[in-house]
Amino acid sequence: MRFIEYLRSLSSTLLRRGRINGEMEEELRSHVQHRADDLERSGMPRAEAKRRAQIEFGGHERYRQESHESLAGNYLETFSQDVRHSVRVLWKSPGFTAVAVFTLALGIGANAVVFSVMNALILRPLNVPNPQSLYMLEKGKDNVPMQSYPDYADLRDRNRNFDGIAAYSMYPAGLNTGKNPSTVWIYEASGNYFDVLGIQPYLGRFFHRADEHGPNSAPYVVISFNYWRSHFQGDAGVVGRVVQLNKHPFTILGVAPPKFRGTELFFSPDLWAEMMNQEQVEGWNALTERGARSICLIGRLKAGITPTQAVADLNSIGADLAKTYPKDDADETFALTRPGLVGDMLGRPVRAFVTGLMLLAGLILLAACANLGSLFAARAADRAREIALRLALGSSRKRVLRQLLTEAVIIALTGGAAGVVGGVVILRWLSTWQPVPNMPINVPVNPDAAVYVVALVLALISGLLFGIVPVRQVLRANPYQIVKAGSASGAGRRFTGRDLLLIVQITICAVLVTSSLVAVRGLVRSLHSNFGFQPQNAMVVDSDLGMAGYSGDGTQVMQKRMIQAMQAIPGVSSAGMIERPPLAMGWSTSMVFKDTTTDFRVSNAAAESMIYRVSPEYFQAAGTALLRGSTFTWHDDKDSPRVAVVNREFARRIFGSEASALGGYYKTVEGTRIHIVGIVEDGKYKTLTEDPQPAMFYPILQSPTSASWLIIRSNRDPHQLAITMEKTLRGLDPGLPFTIRTWSRELDSALFGSRVATIALGVLGALGAMLAVTGIFGMAAYSVSKRLRELGIRVALGAQRSEVLGAALGRAFRLLALGSIAGLLLGMAASKVLASVVYEATPRDPLVLGGVVLIMLLLGLLATWIPAQRALSADPLMLLREE
Amino acid sequence: MTDQAQLLPGTLDLLILKAVSLGPLHGYGVLLRIAQISAEALLIEQGALYPALFRLVRQGLLQASWGVSDNNRRAKFYELTTAGRKRLQEETEGWNRLAVAIATALAAQPEEV
Numbered sequence: 001m002r003f004i005e006y007l008r009s010l011s012s013t014l015l016r017r018g019r020i021n022g023e024m025e026e027e028l029r030s031h032v033q034h035r036a037d038d039l040e041r042s043g044m045p046r047a048e049a050k051r052r053a054q055i056e057f058g059g060h061e062r063y064r065q066e067s068h069e070s071l072a073g074n075y076l077e078t079f080s081q082d083v084r085h086s087v088r089v090l091w092k093s094p095g096f097t098a099v100a101v102f103t104l105a106l107g108i109g110a111n112a113v114v115f116s117v118m119n120a121l122i123l124r125p126l127n128v129p130n131p132q133s134l135y136m137l138e139k140g141k142d143n144v145p146m147q148s149y150p151d152y153a154d155l156r157d158r159n160r161n162f163d164g165i166a167a168y169s170m171y172p173a174g175l176n177t178g179k180n181p182s183t184v185w186i187y188e189a190s191g192n193y194f195d196v197l198g199i200q201p202y203l204g205r206f207f208h209r210a211d212e213h214g215p216n217s218a219p220y221v222v223i224s225f226n227y228w229r230s231h232f233q234g235d236a237g238v239v240g241r242v243v244q245l246n247k248h249p250f251t252i253l254g255v256a257p258p259k260f261r262g263t264e265l266f267f268s269p270d271l272w273a274e275m276m277n278q279e280q281v282e283g284w285n286a287l288t289e290r291g292a293r294s295i296c297l298i299g300r301l302k303a304g305i306t307p308t309q310a311v312a313d314l315n316s317i318g319a320d321l322a323k324t325y326p327k328d329d330a331d332e333t334f335a336l337t338r339p340g341l342v343g344d345m346l347g348r349p350v351r352a353f354v355t356g357l358m359l360l361a362g363l364i365l366l367a368a369c370a371n372l373g374s375l376f377a378a379r380a381a382d383r384a385r386e387i388a389l390r391l392a393l394g395s396s397r398k399r400v401l402r403q404l405l406t407e408a409v410i411i412a413l414t415g416g417a418a419g420v421v422g423g424v425v426i427l428r429w430l431s432t433w434q435p436v437p438n439m440p441i442n443v444p445v446n447p448d449a450a451v452y453v454v455a456l457v458l459a460l461i462s463g464l465l466f467g468i469v470p471v472r473q474v475l476r477a478n479p480y481q482i483v484k485a486g487s488a489s490g491a492g493r494r495f496t497g498r499d500l501l502l503i504v505q506i507t508i509c510a511v512l513v514t515s516s517l518v519a520v521r522g523l524v525r526s527l528h529s530n531f532g533f534q535p536q537n538a539m540v541v542d543s544d545l546g547m548a549g550y551s552g553d554g555t556q557v558m559q560k561r562m563i564q565a566m567q568a569i570p571g572v573s574s575a576g577m578i579e580r581p582p583l584a585m586g587w588s589t590s591m592v593f594k595d596t597t598t599d600f601r602v603s604n605a606a607a608e609s610m611i612y613r614v615s616p617e618y619f620q621a622a623g624t625a626l627l628r629g630s631t632f633t634w635h636d637d638k639d640s641p642r643v644a645v646v647n648r649e650f651a652r653r654i655f656g657s658e659a660s661a662l663g664g665y666y667k668t669v670e671g672t673r674i675h676i677v678g679i680v681e682d683g684k685y686k687t688l689t690e691d692p693q694p695a696m697f698y699p700i701l702q703s704p705t706s707a708s709w710l711i712i713r714s715n716r717d718p719h720q721l722a723i724t725m726e727k728t729l730r731g732l733d734p735g736l737p738f739t740i741r742t743w744s745r746e747l748d749s750a751l752f753g754s755r756v757a758t759i760a761l762g763v764l765g766a767l768g769a770m771l772a773v774t775g776i777f778g779m780a781a782y783s784v785s786k787r788l789r790e791l792g793i794r795v796a797l798g799a800q801r802s803e804v805l806g807a808a809l810g811r812a813f814r815l816l817a818l819g820s821i822a823g824l825l826l827g828m829a830a831s832k833v834l835a836s837v838v839y840e841a842t843p844r845d846p847l848v849l850g851g852v853v854l855i856m857l858l859l860g861l862l863a864t865w866i867p868a869q870r871a872l873s874a875d876p877l878m879l880l881r882e883e
Numbered sequence: 884m885t886d887q888a889q890l891l892p893g894t895l896d897l898l899i900l901k902a903v904s905l906g907p908l909h910g911y912g913v914l915l916r917i918a919q920i921s922a923e924a925l926l927i928e929q930g931a932l933y934p935a936l937f938r939l940v941r942q943g944l945l946q947a948s949w950g951v952s953d954n955n956r957r958a959k960f961y962e963l964t965t966a967g968r969k970r971l972q973e974e975t976e977g978w979n980r981l982a983v984a985i986a987t988a989l990a991a992q993p994e995e996v
Contacts, residue, residue: 027910028933030958034911035929056929063930143987436972522960 024067026680032057061393068205069127082406090407096379097411100372103774104415104462105422106767107368112455113422117430118354120265126340127259129198130300137165137297137314144335146293149275149286151191151321151329155297158317161310164196165299166496169656170267173281174547174737176244177231183737184227184270186245186686187262188278188295191218196300198262200291204239204254207274215287218274225258227270234394244871245273248280248547262352263298266341290328298339307336326601338399347576360512360764365462365766367508370501371775372466376408378782405467407448411462420455423447428786499651499811502779503819506856508851510823513855516765517848518759532647532683533582534623539712539721540581541566541729542746543738546706556701558733559632559708562613565728576618579705582610582685582695583747592696594654600669607653609646609694610685613705615844618679619645621711629662629678637701645678650694718742769859776863780812784867792869801872808871811865827852895927895935897978900963900971903945909958910936936961944970 034643039049053754055062090097125131138145149167155709156165166872167190175184187193194206207220223238232238242249263269269820275295281286286294301310318332341350364650380387386401427447485737545555559577567574580587591605619626627648636643651661658679665673674696682692714721722740729738748755791804799807902908902916910932917925939945944967952958963971 024937026935026957027959028930030952030956031910031929031933032955033956034909034952034958037956058928058930060930063933613918 006849008667019272021734024064028060028064059393061390061566065399070145081401083410085403086407086410088290091408093379094374099778100375100411101415101418101773103368103371103375103771104412104459105768106415107365107420107462108459108765109422109426110360110364110764111458112420112447112451113359113426113430113740114354114357114784115454116423116427118358118420119448121341121354121452122351124448125338126197126263126265127261133248133301133303134197134339135299135301135310136339137299138335139333145296147297148290148293148328149295150288150290151332151722152297154321155314155317156192157325159299159310159313159697161302161305161313162299163299163302164192165194166196167191167210167295167297168193168263168272169275169277169295171281174244174544175271177241178243181639183739185267186221186281186310187272188275189272189282190275194222194270196298198300199257199260199782201254202235202257202704204252206256207253211274212276213274215278215285218275219248219280220252220253220275220277221245221250221271222253222256223271224262224269225260228255246281246544246547248277249275251503263296263339290325299336301821311336326603328602330762351509353754357760358757360515360761363508363511364764364771365506365769367771367775369462369465369769371778372411372462372502372506374775375778376466380404380779390426401471404471408467409460409463412459412467413666415611416455416459418729419459419728420447423451423455424648439877502775502815505775505824506772506816506819507823507826509768509859510820510852510856511827511830512768514824514827514848514852516758516850517855518827518845519761521754521845521848523758529688530681530683531583531747532624532681532685534713535747537713537715538623538743539620539714539718539740540662540727540743540746541712541725541730541738541740543709543736544707548733548736550706555703555704555706559700560607560616562708562710562729563617565732566710566712566725567617567720569712569714569724569728571721572712572714574621575712576621577615577700578618578705578709579613579700580621581709581711581743581746582612582683583688583720587686589672591669592654592694593669594671595665595667597667598671600671606666607650607694609650610693612695612697613700613703614697615700618711621713623713624683625681627679627681628658629676629679632699634701638700642674643677643699643704644674645680645696645697646676647680648682649692651676651679653694683693684852699713707862769855772856773859773863776812776816777867779815780809780864780867781870783811784808784871788871792875795875804871805868809868812864812867813860816856816860820853824852825848825854888993895931896939896976897971897974898925898927899932899935899939900944900967900974903961904968904971907960907962908958909952913961920946939967944965956976977993 032050035053035056036046036049040046045296046050054060071469126134128134136145137147147167152165152167156162156167159165161271167358168187171188172183173184173186175182179708189207191207191209191212194201199206201222204222205220206222211218211220221243223232228234228238239254241252243252244250256272262272273281276287278287299310300308314334315332318329318334322329322332391397402831424447434772530746550558563575563577566572588611589608590611591598591600591602592607592609593604594606595602597606613733616636618624619631628646629645631645646661648658648757651658654666655661661676662679664676667673680697683695685688685693685695711720712725725740729736787808793810794804794807893980898917898921902913902920905920908916911929914929914932917927928936928964936947938943940947940961943964945959945961946964947959949957950960978983
């Protein structure tokens with residue numbers, strides 16, 4: 001009801017104002033009539049008397065305005081008058097208004113979206129109490145956040161500066177709640193995890209340090225709120241229920257609070273499991289392996305302790321560890337960093353990229369403002385007569401300026417609102433986007449109050465920014481001159497501020513176009529670069545036999561059966577198995593030593609090499625070329641000597657050449673001698689942008705793994721093939737959780753970074769291009785309309801079409817060329833930064849250079865097409881007759 | 884017309900109050916009355932009267948009501964409120980003090996200094 005009352009009071013105010021205005025008009029009219037009556041009485045004819053009375057009254061408009069001010073006495077009245085007038089004026093030129101609002105909506109929308117992302121990834125801390133005292137511990141040397149459990153235990157117990165240090169790692173597991181087994185993503189968390197973070201359960205309880213009594217002593221899980229809602233229908237009875245995690249019984253202790261999504265922004269788990277039971281989840285126990293670095297550490301500083309003090313303390317513990325355990329620990333220095341993005345490993349590139357994006361978005365807004373500024377200036381020039389008339393009728397300059405600014409602010413707010421609405425739609429979509437299939441990778445970037453405030457402030461600032469452009473024009477205007485002379489034409493041939501704005505804007509646009517082209521080219525090239533395997537025409541099956549309860553020799557028997565079953569499918573040319581394919585999420589590495597080494601401390605290692613455990617058929621199925629020697633066979637089992645296939649980089653790094661590596665030996669951390677039977681081509685293993693890495697491939701029979709990815713090569717239709725494969729695998733074991741995809745699709749995760757960068761830059765580039773088009777169009781259309789008479793005369797004097805075009809649009813094209821060259825150069829400089837995100841992004845590419853020139857030219861043609869048509873159709877007869 | 888004096892800033896309000904104090908008047912009537920009582924010596928631009936009238940109404944010194952003029956036309960008539968009467972008295976005294984002071988100052992002769 002309150003709303004209706006509000007409406008009523010609003011309407012009565014409006015009605016009263018109408019009445020007051022009417023009364024005032026009537027009163028002034030009555031005055032003039034009284035005066036006319038007097039004049040008539042003195043013998044003047046009525047018509048003459050009326051005219052005289054009107055003149056004697058003075059500046060009608062001015063007194064009406066002043067009366068208004070003295071009547072209302074407050075700004076609100078004049079303000080609402082300004083607003084109504086502005087709306088009316090804008091409504092009368094819908095083309096201008098639409099272009100202005102649209103331009104600004106693009107600028108504000110882009111900024112709202114990018115700021116939201118920045119807000120979610122960088123500005124907003126983790127959703128836990130007192131997030132500012134939480135730090136991620138990482139190695140000081142190479143900013144890798146991974147630690148081993150024994151080192152963690154030492155750091156946790158011996159440091160004096162943290163209230164607590166918790167450990168966690170992310171892992172997939174098969175969860176069976178009594179129905180179909182499914183893959184879930186879990187955090188293995190130390191007992192003190194929830195206590196260090198300081199959060200309280202939504203339901204039931206969390207596990208604590210006191211629950212830990214050595215390996216496999218704490219079969220407890222806590223489920224996330226979302227998983228509880230989606231898979232347990234919010235049933236409060238889940239607390240205390242026993243579920244099967246990789247076929248081992250775990251008790252659900254409680255449900256995490258709704259807003260808690262784990263300690264990594266990109267990775268929200270379905271559940272948390274006690275780290276003590278790692279062996280049951282991962283299939284092996286790293287709790288006592290000081291060299292196995294796979295857990296992240298997050299610590300809460302004590303009050304009053306600075307990060308520097310804490311690092312000094314950690315480093316002294318680290319030095320002690322390196323002395324005590326030289327075999328596993330070397331150079332143990334530490335750094336503290338903000339949690340949420342796997343320390344600086346992901347944090348640094350993400351922060352750099354998002355900051356870069358924010359800069360670009362700022363440029364877009366600046367371009368939009370420049371655009372609007374020149375639009376407004378052109379419009380102010382067109383309205384010079386109207387404004388002069390108002391000034392002549394006694395309106396004050398202050399009032400005229402205020403009204404112009406009101407127009408600008410109205411456009412700014414409308415554009416801002418439209419931009420935010422568009423931005424929110426995009427953000428909604430982004431928040432639910434899962435870039436990598438079957439992984440809980442997604443970031444909620446929903447806008448919050450900060451985003452709206454930023455958008456509002458940006459809108460107002462830009463409104464004032466471009467609203468100020470025509471101010472000088474108004475202040476300088478001499479009403480009598482303008483009214484007398486008619487619209488000034490052809491003025492301002494020289495280089496004006498408006499031209500500068502346009503050049504700046506074209507430059508910005510060219511920068512964006514250049515960087516997006518560079519990124520797109522880089523992405524296309526990286527899709528066709530040599531991965532060291534052929535993802536085309538290959539399917540992958542992601543499964544883990546540990547999740548289905550296989551162990552020991554049973555695992556290998558099943559793996560062999562799976563491979564054979566796949567090979568038996570008609571149309572399959574080869575099928576093999578690998579522990580985890582290259583470029584998938586996660587990898588493992590190990591130190592390797594020369595055959596002559598006897599002291600296996602870290603500092604004596606010859607190299608750190610990627611480890612892959614594969615079946616003999618893997619290389620053929622993956623399309624990895626064998627350069628020398630042979631692959632292993634199913635006879636290379638645990639009773640025969642240890643063998644490996646290594647890549648070319650491995651051979652080069654440890655043996656100096658491929659020839660000397662083949663048939664040679666090297667040693668593992670345990671001192672086991674390994675015989676090299678074959679050498680394969682190099683590939684990409686962790687990321688697309690990495691330098692060549694040494695890699696070694698072990699046979700699964702000698703180096704067992706429960707993680708089993710099948711690689712199936714076939715020319716058959718992937719969809720059909722997937723159905724057959726699924727049926728076959730279900731036939732082998734109905735309880736095995738797995739997913740089937742094409743290998744290209746699987747690679748999406750590896751290409752994720754460059755793809756996001758490319759999409760973002762592409763969108764910004766398109767925005768920049770649109771702005772440039774409207775900017776050039778506005779400028780060209782304006783200059784043509786101003787000079788139409790002159791062009792007509794030229795035509796009358798026999799100018800050729802090309803000469804007319806040159807006269808009308810030469811300037812627009814000169815500005816375009818100037819801006820494009822500047823933008824291209826700047827863009828090339830900026831692309832160096834891009835090269836670190838997008839693989840093979842280089843601006844020194846004839847296609848990119850040519851593309852930028854072509855695109856800018858096309859934009860220029862597109863933008864000047866209509867004005868050019870108009871200039872060409874200038875009919876001298878018509879024009880001369882008109883004026 | 885040369886013997887017409889320019890109005891000092893702020894004196895228009897005082898003149899209006901004085902004119903209206905002699906009896907309710909409409910806007911044009913106020914002008915005529917000022918011309919009459921100042922013996923046609925003070926020039927007021929006609930339109931400038933209205934902002935001043937509205938200001939005085941808003942300050943509560945005048946009150947207005949619609950009526951019919953001698954010319955048989957609708958017009959708005961102004962009259963003093965109590966506050967207006969009080970203000971007129973104060974302003975008149977103030978003005979007289981000022982006028983006397985200025986007149987005295989201007990009448991000063993060299994030998995008196």
